[in-house]
Structure formats: C-alpha cells, structure tokens
Amino acid sequence: MARLMHIRKGAESRAWTSSVQRRSGAWVLVVALTLSVGPSPGCKGAAPTGRLVPVGELAEQDMSLLAAYGAGGLEWERARERALTNPAQARFLVDNIAREMVLAWERVDGIGMADPNSPNARAFKRAQEELVEMRSASTPLLVGMIESGDGVLAFLGKETLLRIGAEAIPATLPLLTADEDLARQRAAELLAEIGPAEAGVEGAVQAQLLEALDADRSWMVRAQVAKALGARAAYVSDREDLAIALQAATTDADLAVAGEAARALAMADDPRAFLAVVALLDRSQGAETGYGSRAAQEALLRLSGSTRARSAKQWREWWRENGPSVLERFNSQAAPR
Numbered sequence: 372m373a374r375l376m377h378i379r380k381g382a383e384s385r386a387w388t389s390s391v392q393r394r395s396g397a398w399v400l401v402v403a404l405t406l407s408v409g410p411s412p413g414c415k416g417a418a419p420t421g422r423l424v425p426v427g428e429l430a431e432q433d434m435s436l437l438a439a440y441g442a443g444g445l446e447w448e449r450a451r452e453r454a455l456t457n458p459a460q461a462r463f464l465v466d467n468i469a470r471e472m473v474l475a476w477e478r479v480d481g482i483g484m485a486d487p488n489s490p491n492a493r494a495f496k497r498a499q500e501e502l503v504e505m506r507s508a509s510t511p512l513l514v515g516m517i518e519s520g521d522g523v524l525a526f527l528g529k530e531t532l533l534r535i536g537a538e539a540i541p542a543t544l545p546l547l548t549a550d551e552d553l554a555r556q557r558a559a560e561l562l563a564e565i566g567p568a569e570a571g572v573e574g575a576v577q578a579q580l581l582e583a584l585d586a587d588r589s590w591m592v593r594a595q596v597a598k599a600l601g602a603r604a605a606y607v608s609d610r611e612d613l614a615i616a617l618q619a620a621t622t623d624a625d626l627a628v629a630g631e632a633a634r635a636l637a638m639a640d641d642p643r644a645f646l647a648v649v650a651l652l653d654r655s656q657g658a659e660t661g662y663g664s665r666a667a668q669e670a671l672l673r674l675s676g677s678t679r680a681r682s683a684k685q686w687r688e689w690w691r692e693n694g695p696s697v698l699e700r701f702n703s704q705a706a707p708r
Contacts, residue, residue, distance in 0.1 A: 433463060440468070440501075451505070461508040468505075469512055472498035473527060499531055506535045510542045517561065518546055518554040525553075529561050540568045540576060547579050547596075552589040559583070559592060563599035567606040577607055581616045584632075590625035597628060601635025610639055618644040621651045626658055630666025637670035642697045645674055645690055653683035 439450035454460040475495035484492045502509040516528025532539040546558035568576050583596045620632035633648045648670050655663030
C-alpha cells in the first residue's frame with residue numbers, strides 16, 4: 372500500500388478528501404494518538420482529518436502495519452487483529468485502506484473496474500474487502516463518506532456499507548437528520564437498499580423514516596424516504612402506522628413525493644389507501660412532469676392485480692365493484708393466526 376496519509380490533531384476536516392485528489396505518491400495518513408476515533412461534534416460520521424507525510428516519516432509500528440498489508444496472508448491477518456485492539460492503529464488502518472480504495476477507483480474513474488484482473492480492480496477489491504472485514508472500525512468513516520460533499524466518496528461509502536449490511540444501519544440513522552439535504556437523501560437511499568436491520572433495530576429505522584417523511588424540508592429527501600419505507604415494508608409485521616403515513620404522503624404538495632408514497636403503498640400490498648391513490652391520479656392529470664400520474668397508475672395496477680390502465684373515474688368504478696372483496700382478503704391475511 373504505497374499511497375497513504377498522516378493525520379495530525381487540529382488539521383482541516385477536509386484534508387483527507389482533498390488529499391485523495393491531490394496526492395498520488397508515497398504519502399501516508401496517520402492518526403495522532405490523541406485523536407478521538409468517534410465522530411467529532413456536529414458530524415454524524417467520522418471523516419478523517421489531517422495532512423499527508425512521506426511514508427519514511429512514519430513510526431516503526433505504522434511502517435510494520437503497512438508492510439504486513441503489502442505482504443498479505445497470515446502475517447497481515449495477525450497484524451490486523453492486533454491493530455484493531457488499539458483505537459489509534461485501527462483508525463490509521465481504516466483511513467489509509469479507505470484512501471487506497473478511493474485512489475484505485477479514481478485512477479480509472481471506475482471504468483477499469485470492469486476487468487477484475489486489472490491492478491486497480493484488484494487493489495480496489497482488496498481494500499473494500501478489508502474495510503468490510505474491519506466493519507466495527509470502518510463503519511463510522513464510511514458513514515462520514517456518505518455525508519461528505521464528494522460524489523465519489525459518497526458512492527464508495529454507500530457501496531461498502533451495503534456489503535457490510537445490517538450492522539451498518541445504526542450508524543447510518545443519524546444521517547437522516549444531517550444538515551445537508553444531500554446527506555439525508557443518500558442515507559435514505561442506503562436504507563432503501565441495505566436489507567433488514569438486526570433484531571430490535573427495525574422499529575427505530577421505521578420511526579425515523581416516518582418522521583422524515585412527515586417533516587423533512589426537502590422534497591427530494593421525502594421522496595427517497597417514501598421509497599425506503601416501501602422497500603422496508605416487508606420487514607415490519609405491524610404496518611398500521613406505515614400505511615397511515617404513506618396515505619397522508621399521497622397528498623404531498625410535491626407530486627414526486629406523493630408518487631413515491633403511492634408506490635410504497637403498493638409495495639406494502641396495502642389496498643386500504645386505494646382511493647387515496649386514485650385521488651392522486653386525479654390531481655396529477657395535466658401536470659407537467661406526469662410523474663404523479665405514472666406512479667399512481669403503477670400502484671393501482673399492482674394493488675388491483677389488473678393489467679389494464681384506467682382513468683381515475685374508471686378506477687373508482689372498479690373499486691366499487693371489487694373493493695369489498697379486496698379488503699376482505701387483505702383483512703383475512705392480516706388477522707393474527
């Protein structure tokens with residue numbers, strides 16, 4: 372691992388990000404022993420901070436870690452295990468391996484990853500796998516990458532957290548209240564894709580998503596949150612609060628939000644809001660984007676099991692004829708056994 376860095380306490384918080392773009396030689400980021408491993412005040416993640424120094428200026432123990440990483444095999448596994456018991460060394464490894472991952476990606480703008488045998492693809496895969504393996508130490512940094520204003524860092528942070536899976540969810544949840552709209556949107560995107568949380572956590576995920584759906588100031592965030600709620604509906608046994616919130620969201624002033632709420636209701640297979648989705652279809656007619664009407668039509672087709680699109684008036688007629696049996700079937704399936 373030749374392209375690494377050295378963090379000194381008090382350095383600028385964006386030094387790590389900018390160093391990825393500016394430096395490509397034998398430089399290393401080292402965490403000072405006095406630096407906290409956890410997030411700094413006001414930061415949901417743990418963005419690395421500091422400045423680059425030449426590898427030759429490293430302490431002996433840090434040089435040994437880098438040599439073990441380069442050697443791989445059992446030597447590296449033992450060195451990694453020892454380092455993870457020391458917060459400063461763990462942070463040193465995570466910061467530098469994450470930087471190695473980003474540099475490997477940026478050297479080819481991600482395009483060269485199509486060839487799994489290319490040097491950059493191998494370096495990227497190795498670094499990402501190590502961050503997944505060191506998930507307890509790497510997750511705060513990866514969450515900080517999502518919160519960053521850098522698109523590449525955010526993308527790679529998200530993709531690595533997806534590989535970590537459920538263990539990354541608790542650290543991601545605070546991003547739903549981040550200051551930046553884009554950070555909150557990316558957090559919701561991750562929650563839409565990452566799969567079920569560990570036991571006892573899913574309720575907190577649902578609660579925070581429902582709060583964001585109701586109160587977030589950004590329509591883009593609310594739309595992505597609605598999408599996440601639909602994707603996670605299968606992980607919740609009692610969907611009453613979910614259905615109520617999504618039905619209310621179909622009246623959102625922004626049709627993109629309302630449309631995603633309609634799709635989420637369909638993903639939850641909850642026909643109780645059928646007429647609310649019909650109302651969305653009705654008010655979406657003539658809108659410039661057509662997004663609300665398309666989303667509503669898709670939701671109604673899924674909820675009804677029909678394959679024929681209809682006007683709002685025709686859907687109301689369909690519901691008058693079929694709604695009672697649809698609700699009866701839904702209620703029988705939802706009843707406790």
